[in-house]
Amino acid sequence: MKVSRFAKKPSLPVIIACSVFIIVSCFAYFLALDRVQLQVDGKTLTFRTIKPTVKAVLAERKILLNPGDMVVPDVNTPITENLHIQVTRAFPVFIKTANGKFEYYTVERSVRDVLLSANVAFDEDDRISPGLDQVVKANQEIEVVDVSSKVLTTVVPLKAATEYRRDTNLEKGTQKVIQQGEDGLAERQIKVVYENGREKKRIVIAEKILKPRVNTIIALGIKPIIRVLETSRGSYRYYDVKVMDATAYSPGPESCGVYAKYGRTYTGKKAGFGLVAVDPRVIKLGTKLYIEGYGLAEAADIGAAIKGNRIDLCFETYREAIMFGRKKVKVYILSE
Numbered sequence: 001m002k003v004s005r006f007a008k009k010p011s012l013p014v015i016i017a018c019s020v021f022i023i024v025s026c027f028a029y030f031l032a033l034d035r036v037q038l039q040v041d042g043k044t045l046t047f048r049t050i051k052p053t054v055k056a057v058l059a060e061r062k063i064l065l066n067p068g069d070m071v072v073p074d075v076n077t078p079i080t081e082n083l084h085i086q087v088t089r090a091f092p093v094f095i096k097t098a099n100g101k102f103e104y105y106t107v108e109r110s111v112r113d114v115l116l117s118a119n120v121a122f123d124e125d126d127r128i129s130p131g132l133d134q135v136v137k138a139n140q141e142i143e144v145v146d147v148s149s150k151v152l153t154t155v156v157p158l159k160a161a162t163e164y165r166r167d168t169n170l171e172k173g174t175q176k177v178i179q180q181g182e183d184g185l186a187e188r189q190i191k192v193v194y195e196n197g198r199e200k201k202r203i204v205i206a207e208k209i210l211k212p213r214v215n216t217i218i219a220l221g222i223k224p225i226i227r228v229l230e231t232s233r234g235s236y237r238y239y240d241v242k243v244m245d246a247t248a249y250s251p252g253p254e255s256c257g258v259y260a261k262y263g264r265t266y267t268g269k270k271a272g273f274g275l276v277a278v279d280p281r282v283i284k285l286g287t288k289l290y291i292e293g294y295g296l297a298e299a300a301d302i303g304a305a306i307k308g309n310r311i312d313l314c315f316e317t318y319r320e321a322i323m324f325g326r327k328k329v330k331v332y333i334l335s336e
Helices: 014-034 052-060 111-117 253-261 320-323
Strands: 036-039 043-049 070-072 085-090 091-095 098-108 127-128 143-147 147-158 162-171 175-179 184-195 199-213 217-224 225-232 235-247 275-278 288-291 295-301 310-314 326-335
Touching: 052 085, 052 111, 085 143, 098 111, 098 225, 147 199, 162 175, 235 320, 253 320, 295 310
Parallel strands: 036 085, 091 143, 162 217, 235 310, 275 295
Antiparallel strands: 036 043, 070 085, 091 098, 127 143, 147 184, 175 217, 184 199, 225 235, 235 326, 275 310, 288 295, 288 326
């Protein structure tokens, strides 16, 4: 259709009316906008929006939420003037239970809250590491060990022990049973503790003796056995004999060096034939002895080199000591 170039132009009132409508509409739109502050990914954005909810605002700004991300206030919250929206990004933690290990995304919160959010069941008996009140960090492992227990009642034997008692009426080296032992019986309540279904330990929480045990008692003889040694020099009563490494010395400076001027043994006796040096841990000082190839003697001295199963025999002269040399001898421990 051909329009005439002489078509009628809009009148001034119409133009004014349209202008007013546009201005009013723009003003109404502006009034409908709400100022919003959004914190996300380390940035703070301030803008106006006409979107009705937090979720719609995030969609408008192309903010994608990952599993575990936390939005405050909730995404369904209506938009109001000067609303502050904060998006906290989640990080991974690893939760280990009896059923295995899995990854879970969360924000900083306590271990307790993480486990509740992840629907991991636990109770006060369970062993949880780190502790329930500790705040989790990225890539941290949370271990939940399921601890359970049950109480068993059982009858157990009580093994008889053996007691040894020294008896001066029995000769040394002999023993005698003076009481025969007998096992007993006890009823025990035992708490069995399980971790992740496996037995971890057993604890006796109560015990009732059904039959007392009786220990075996054995007497050990310590009475010296007195024997008689017949020699060309006479008879001697002894209760022990040792084979010892024997050396010899004389009271002079050839053997005793600077100590020769004292001329005394450790027990204060004048050094000479018949006094010998011993290790007091082996033969007590003052003990009377008969020494094969030497004769009667008394343990009256000690020496730095006389340790253990050694004995040092005193002779009157250095020549006699040298002639004796070093040899093994039998040393008879004489009875008083």
